[in-house]
Amino acid sequence: MNPLLERLGTYPLAAFQDLARTMAAEGVPLHDFSVGDPVEPTPPFVRQALIEGLGEVSQYPTAAGLPQLRAAIAAWVERRFGVRVDPDRHVLPTAGSKEAIFHLPLGILDPHGDRRAVLWGDPGYLVYERGQLFAGGTSDPVTLAHETGWRLELGDLASRRLDAACIAWVNYPHNPTGAVVDLDYHRRALDTARDRGLVLASDECYADIHPEEGPRPPSALQAAADDLEGLVVAFSLSKRSGMTGYRCGALVGDPDLIRAQRILRPNIGTASPEFVQHAAIAAWGEDTHAVQRRGVFNAKRAIVLDFFDGAGIAVSGSAATFYLWFAAPGGDDAAYAEALLRHRVIASPGRAFGPAGRGWLRLALVPSVEGCKEAVAIWRDAIASGTLPGHD
Ligand SMILES: Cc1ncc(COP(=O)(O)O)c(C=O)c1O
Structure with a gap:
């Protein structure tokens, strides 16, 4: 074993x-x-879309997902964050964000290279570490603290830690603390990641779960604007749309990182069934x-x-x-x-x-x-x- x-x-x-x-x-x-x-x-219109999407014949879903689903995700990103992304180059539907987080290192990490570590915040979602370890990498948890708002400040880390890592995961709004960051935080994190040649992976599965008053949590995509190099963001319908059981999420970001996942994923066979993708199209397309x-x-x-x-x-x-x-x-x-x-x-x-x-x-x-x-x-x-x- x-x-x-x-x-x-x-x-x-x-x-x-x-x-x-x-x-x-x-x-x-x-x-x-x-x-x-x-x-x-789960909202009734989402359940209805799933039922209507259930055809007589059900074939293997593709790694790239239905084009209408990629378009629905891109349209939500534009409505929510004001960032335009190309559904075909920047968007990959996933079977929830957990599997996407777990599998991301398989498309990035060279298990024989010298940059094998993942940086992630402790306390945090343990899958960042687990995906990296199962892909043959190492884990370098960064201690977060109440005093600094549970923020993982990449720029404050020692050079040797940044040089040994290939991925840095950040997660705001944050599980487990519920901490949030502003857009400047994302700009700093992306600058440091690009400077040091590591991938900034931002888990934003709680982007739509926030108090109604005050600013909405920003996305690292806004910091990148029209150049997504070195950035990948994970989104999810689980919490936004009450669809934990459906398993629907997305990766959005650097076209090379998305392409790596598209090449990888047919080997695994992980994708939401197409009737679930129809439910996801409905959910991403509606905000109320x-x-x-x-x-x-x-x-x-x-x-x-x-x-x-x-x-x-x-x-x-x-x-x-x-x-x-x-x-x-x-x-x-x-x-x-x-x-x-x-x-x-x-x-x-x-x-x-x-x-x-x-x-x-x-x-x-x-x-x-x-x-x-x-x-x-x-x-x-x-x-x-x-x-x-x-x-x-
Ligand atoms: C921080 C964080 N990321 C990702 C996930 C995975 O969510 P899902 O796979 O349902 O999209 C969770 C689930 O609780 C989470 O807390």
């Missing part, structure tokens, strides 16, 4: 997971804020459902933030995405998560996203608005009765 499977497969919080599973099996109703997989229904979904997440966000405020629980980041990132009362994220679990509320200990997540917890605003109200009431009572650690 590939030793990586043993090494990466063991989850650091097995005891915590076991306890959650035991409680669920005992029929204890749980308020589960752990996995970022929302329960709001995304506004409505944001409204629901923002309502949940307000309920929990109001409670945190009253309880004196300190929040960091949490400016966009449907995640709230808060400091563990008492300082120990694992102990606090376990104590919360005993009250039937599941939050993710920050260390699940890398060592720099210690001391913090992530809440994914996944339960319904009612579920959020119930969980907050339980939590408030637990603090009042002194059964949660770290609340004086």
Whole structure:
């Protein structure tokens, strides 16, 4: 067996997971804020497009995807970010953004070369590292911190780290912290990446999940404008359109990087089935459902933030995405998560996203608005009765 499977497969919080599973099996109703997989229904017009796309014969989808899908993605990029991209050269539909992130290094990394590392932010989405390792590369996590807004500043890294890397992943709005960056950040990151000859890969799967007021999160595509050299951006319909189960995303960027993926992907056979691509065309082509979904997440966000405020629980980041990132009362994220679990509320200990997540917890605003109200009431009572650690 590939030793990586043993090494990466063991989850650091097995005891915590076991306890959650035991409680669920005992029929204890749980308020589960752990996995970022929302329960709001997929918009009916998207489901309808899938049904209508289901022909009598179903053949292999191509790696390049349906031309209408590439056009729909390019049109969304232009509406959302004001950037024009060529659907045929700059756009690649993917089966969700996770597989695209995992497979990206296979089209970039030379496993026998000297630039084998991936730079990525800790805490962060672990797939950046995993894709690189399975492709024969190495991992160089960059510690992020509350004090610097959880920003990965490429330009602050030592030359030797930049010279050893072939890809730098940035992810704003950020999972797990919900931190955001401005357009200047993307300009700095792209300048540094180009200067140092590494690919800037920007995971923007939460681009459309943000509060309604204030500026919308910018894209690294805006920093690149009409020259996409050295840049690739990952997008997703999962969160924007409630389509986690459909598996639809996109890579947009440097035509050479897109071409490498198009050459690679027929070897793997990873592509959304064409009936799913028809649903994706409908979803990328419509924006009001995304506004409505944001409204629901923002309502949940307000309920929990109001409670945190009253309880004196300190929040960091949490400016966009449907995640709230808060400091563990008492300082120990694992102990606090376990104590919360005993009250039937599941939050993710920050260390699940890398060592720099210690001391913090992530809440994914996944339960319904009612579920959020119930969980907050339980939590408030637990603090009042002194059964949660770290609340004086
Ligand atoms: C930061 C980040 N990137 C990518 C993904 C993958 O999303 P999907 O494969 O559903 O597009 C997730 C999922 O939670 C995520 O949090």
